[in-house]
Amino acid sequence: MHRRGVGLAAFDKQQTTRRFEELSNSISQSQVTHLNSQLSQFRTALTHFASTHRDKIKSDPSFRHAFQQMCTSIGVDPLAGPRKGGWWAELLGLGDWQYELGVQIVDVCVSTRERNGGLIEMEELLRVVSKLRGVSGGSITVDDIVQSIKTLEPLGAGYQVVEIGGRKMVRSVVKELDDDQTTTLALAQDQGGRIVEDMLIDRRGWSRERARTALENMLLRDGLCWLDDQDEVYGRAYWVTSAMKWDV
Amino acid sequence: MSLSTHTTPSGFVLPSIHAAPPFFTKQPNPATEAIVIEQWSKLILSYARHRKLFMLRVDDAETPGGEWDEVLRNERINRRLPPTHLESILTAMVVKGVAAYEPAKQTRSVLLYWRLPEEWAEVLHQWATSTGQMNTIMTYYEITEPAVPSPLSNIPIPLLRKAIAILAKTNRAQVIAIADGEGVRFFAPAK
Numbered sequence: 066m067h068r069r070g071v072g073l074a075a076f077d078k079q080q081t082t083r084r085f086e087e088l089s090n091s092i093s094q095s096q097v098t099h100l101n102s103q104l105s106q107f108r109t110a111l112t113h114f115a116s117t118h119r120d121k122i123k124s125d126p127s128f129r130h131a132f133q134q135m136c137t138s139i140g141v142d143p144l145a146g147p148r149k150g151g152w153w154a155e156l157l158g159l160g161d162w163q164y165e166l167g168v169q170i171v172d173v174c175v176s177t178r179e180r181n182g183g184l185i186e187m188e189e190l191l192r193v194v195s196k197l198r199g200v201s202g203g204s205i206t207v208d209d210i211v212q213s214i215k216t217l218e219p220l221g222a223g224y225q226v227v228e229i230g231g232r233k234m235v236r237s238v239v240k241e242l243d244d245d246q247t248t249t250l251a252l253a254q255d256q257g258g259r260i261v262e263d264m265l266i267d268r269r270g271w272s273r274e275r276a277r278t279a280l281e282n283m284l285l286r287d288g289l290c291w292l293d294d295q296d297e298v299y300g301r302a303y304w305v306t307s308a309m310k311w312d313v
Numbered sequence: 314m315s316l317s318t319h320t321t322p323s324g325f326v327l328p329s330i331h332a333a334p335p336f337f338t339k340q341p342n343p344a345t346e347a348i349v350i351e352q353w354s355k356l357i358l359s360y361a362r363h364r365k366l367f368m369l370r371v372d373d374a375e376t377p378g379g380e381w382d383e384v385l386r387n388e389r390i391n392r393r394l395p396p397t398h399l400e401s402i403l404t405a406m407v408v409k410g411v412a413a414y415e416p417a418k419q420t421r422s423v424l425l426y427w428r429l430p431e432e433w434a435e436v437l438h439q440w441a442t443s444t445g446q447m448n449t450i451m452t453y454y455e456i457t458e459p460a461v462p463s464p465l466s467n468i469p470i471p472l473l474r475k476a477i478a479i480l481a482k483t484n485r486a487q488v489i490a491i492a493d494g495e496g497v498r499f500f501a502p503a504k
Contacts (some may be wrong), residue, residue, distance in 0.1 A: 103448070179348045179480050180330075180348065259334075271360050284341065284342060285341060285342050286343050288342050289332075291335035291336075291340060291345060291349075292335055292341060293334040293335040293337070293338050293340050293392075294341055295334065295337060295338065295339045295391075295392050295393075296334070297391065302335075303332070304333065304334065304335040309316060309333065310316060311329050311330075
């Protein structure tokens with residue numbers, strides 16, 4: 066009677082595979098459990114953080130900025146999530162806050178569109194929106210406005226933040242600005258809104274025809290500026306309404 | 314440069330747009346001019362209400378020293394509303410029904426409706442009721458120059474006629490010919 070040799074053949078192939086499967090299952094099981102517990106811990110921490118600091122996030126702009134930066138760096142969008150508005154947004158109430166600000170931005174842009182041709186300086190927008198919100202609304206920053214305008218994107222209303230002459234402006238009409246217009250707008254901003262042909266000729270080296278065409282286009286075609294035919298020096302001056310500082 | 318409101322010597326608060334130099338120019342862009350006209354007619358009506366002014370003439374923009382100077386001129390920025398621009402603003406106001414040419418058949422002088430004739434009719438009837446003038450005959454002079462100042466003091470006769478005509482339609486007034494012109498008798502509204 067032969068004794069079975071002690072060798073690799075002694076291992077039942079199938080049994081081994083099964084054992085490995087069991088082991089791997091139990092390992093991944095424990096990993097999943099671990100991950101789940103970590104995730105729930107993270108959630109609890111976040112919920113706790115959010116509920117503790119909710120008011121501060123809403124009222125303190127620098128805190129809000131830091132919070133949003135933190136969210137971006139760990140790849141969490143405060144407005145995104147499985148549910149409408151996101152559990153994240155719901156947790157913070159930040160979604161509503163952002164939408165509310167969006168509505169206020171639209172309100173200001175639309176109500177000032179007549180006089181500025183649909184182009185408003187960021188600072189001016191911030192000032193008017195802040196006024197609209199009153200003291201209790203807490204202060205807001207340019208960052209908040211930019212964020213809110215992003216949330217308006219799906220509406221397709223064409224709200225856009227553009228940079229003209231190093232200054233941020235919000236455009237509320239779908240209108241492409243050509244280079245000459247951008248230059249003119251930038252110069253007008255330095256002049257409190259008033260601009261004449263000679264400024265473009267002297268400071269930008271334009272020909273008179275080019276300067277006139279740019280200004281007349283803005284006046285007649287785009288409604289971005291108003292004419293003043295009683296100008297003391299030049300007789301004919303253009304006023305870019307979005308670059309003017311209005312108190313009311 | 315910041316555009317701010319300004320309180321005039323007569324106590325009227327001018328809107329910030331009044332401090333904007335281009336506000337005084339007739340705008341070549343029709344959409345922009347519509348905004349300018351809208352702003353001007355609002356300003357004119359509220360100033361008229363503030364000072365109880367009934368008439369506005371193109372001449373008021375031509376010669377300084379009139380009762381409309383505070384609005385038609387802005388000395389702080391050295392701008393004035395050119396008469397031709399005022400005339401087109403008046404035209405727009407007449408079209409909108411917030412003013413009427415007075416006298417008719419010219420375009421240089423208007424009667425301003427900071428209260429519409431219908432509203433004046435109510436004011437008139439209320440005044441007649443509260444001062445116990447029901448069923449008595451009154452001359453127009455007694456209404457426009459009352460011994461005790463009333464909301465109707467100095468109301469122009471053409472506007473008064475319009476208001477009375479509106480009341481007559483609902484049998485709350487009757488125009489009566491009297492020795493030296495016209496008179497009116499007010500009635501309590503029929504129950």
